[in-house]
Amino acid sequence: MVSKGVDYFTFSSNDYFSVNVTGPKVGGVSGPSNNFRHQSFQIDSGNISGLLSFDGILVWQALQNGAVLLGGSQEISSLTGNLGGGSMANMLKTPSTVTCGYAVSYGFYDAGPGVKPLTDQDQLYVYVTDSHANWMGTLAEAMPALSAAPLNSFVLPGAHDAGMFTLSTVTGILAGPDAKKLLDGLSILSVFGTIVGDLTMAQAPRAIANLALTQKDTIPTMLDLGIRYFDYRPGTLYPKIASFNPGVRYHQHSMIPGYAYVAFLQDVIAWLDTHPTEIVVVSANTQGFSDAAMKPTAAQVQQDLDQAIANVKPASPLVIGDKTALTQSYAALVASHTRLIFLNQIEGETSKYDSYDDGAYATVDPATIVGALAGMNAAGQKGHDYTVLQMQGTATSAGKAVIAAAVTSLSDASSPLLSTKGRFDAVTNPWLLENVPKNLSNDQLVVLLNDFADNCMTQTAIELTRARVAQRA
Incomplete structure (x- = not known):
């Protein structure tokens, strides 16, 4: 048998929700x-009926009072580990679902044979919760003390590298005359190595997805999941490929472009227009840019915002806030229509106290992340405008073998970043619930930041916000 x-x-937020995960x-x-x-089982050939049959079906179902809300399945070979037919063979086709009654986030990682230090076990996570599309307003209504407290009292769930959920810009460049320039540019970056330079055009989209995509839901879906903070890195295209769309700013992951900044702003503004109790915070920054020429000015970022507002033409008033809004009460901000707040760092506009460290986060071990989170304290918050607790690791920085596996993989569900998602969440969420109220001041905004932003992180942020308000009372 093999x-x-x-x-x-x-993760199930209430007793009426559950998740059924089965194999043969x-x-x-x-x-x-x-x-x-952490639960596990084997897709075992001994449990698969039929002579010389090796393919078993992994099935998941999100349930409410025993009734199926949503589900997925994937055929997996017990002999080779290869994927067959199913709904989870492509990371970018595993979107979250949000309705008025529930939210489901899930993801699947195809481990293949396993490349150290990555796991050789396939990975699945499924989170089902109530809908959190209006969680700030719902919580403030239930807790008058929160409504009257400054926005600093909240813990906000955030999307790390929020614009890296699409390959549309990359595929456009690869289809044009600048395709080789893009691959040549990637090959000289130390984080990717010369392996990328040997890519064929056919291999490039999958390899780039594995190396650079940190999200897989659209901006409106992330907002519906309850995400209220967006780490966005708007920059013009890398100089060698700038002719593809001159002067337009995209989210930049090193030199890999994601979603256009104006499109992102339009999505947020349009969503806020239909969710009047919610507040969204954006950190526009230039972390990790490959070339200084990609960096926008504060004036250009303002121009993009003005353009987005003009394009959307929101029906309701929308006032833009800055870091001074953090000391105002939730009720006052909503009453004044100040519901889009920018904590930009392009020209040093704000200062954040951040758990991220290149060395600590280049890991596949959640204990290393917890160590970084444990180092954050109230004394360190002083002198900063807000605090960021990063929950994701950077598996792509954990060794050249990881990069090689990501680049040469034949699977569209083989992102190294997705390989650690469920395991890290299972450790970081309970640690944050227990320790944030003890370790950090209740007088400074706290952001939880994660790859593949999800409803479980939102649930954690809600519980922490409740705890912080209770401590302030």
Whole structure:
């Protein structure tokens, strides 16, 4: 007999929600008592009917009172570990779903044979919660003390590298005359190495997705999931490929362009126009840019905002805030229509106290991330405008073997960043719930930042906001 292992992580926000994960003759239903637990089983040939049959089906279902809300499946070979037919073979086709009654986020990682230090076990996470599309307003209504407290009292769930959820700009460049310039530019970056320079045009989209995409949901979906802070890095295209769309700013991951900045702003403004109780915070910054020429000026970023507002023409008034809004109450901000706040760092406009460190976060071990989070304290917050606690690791910085595997993979579900998602979440969320109220001041805004932003992180932020307000009372 042969088998392929599957690790899975589930989260249910209430007793009426549960998640059923099964393989051939294995698995079962997990409820809230299984939250943050590492569970696993084997797709075992001994459990698969049929002579010389090796392909088993991994199935998940999100349930409410036993009724199926949403589900997915994937055929996995117990012999080779290769994927067959199913709904999870492409990372970018595993979107979150949000309705008025529930939200479901999920993801699947195809481990293949496993390349050290990455796991050789396939990974699945499924999180089901109530809808958090209007969580700030709902929580403020239920807690008058929160409504009257400064915005600094909130813990906001945030999207790391928020504009890196699409390959549309990359595929446009690869289809044109600047394709080789893009690959040549990637090959000289130390983080990617010369392996990227050997890519064929056919290999390039998958390799770039594995190396650079940190999200897989659109901006409106992230907002519906409850995400209220966006780490956005708007810059013009890398000089060698700038002729593709001169002067237009995209989210930049090193030199890989994601979603256009004006389009992002339009999405946020249009969403805010239909969600009058919610506040969105944006950090426009230039972290990690490959070339200084890509950096915009504060004036250009303002021009993009003005253009986005003019394009959307919101029906309701929208006042733009800065860091001074953090000391104003939630109620006052909503009453004054100050519901889009910028904590930019392009020209040093704000200062953040951030857990991120290049060395600590280049890891596949969640204990290393917890160590970085544990180093954050109230004394360190002094002199900064707000605090950021980063939950994701950077597996792509954990060794050349990881880069090589990401570049040469034949699977569209093989992102190294996705390989650690469920395992890290299962450790960081409970740690944050226990320690943020003890370790940090309740008088400074706290942001939880993560790759593949999800509803479980929003649930954690809601619980922490409740705890902080209770401590302030």
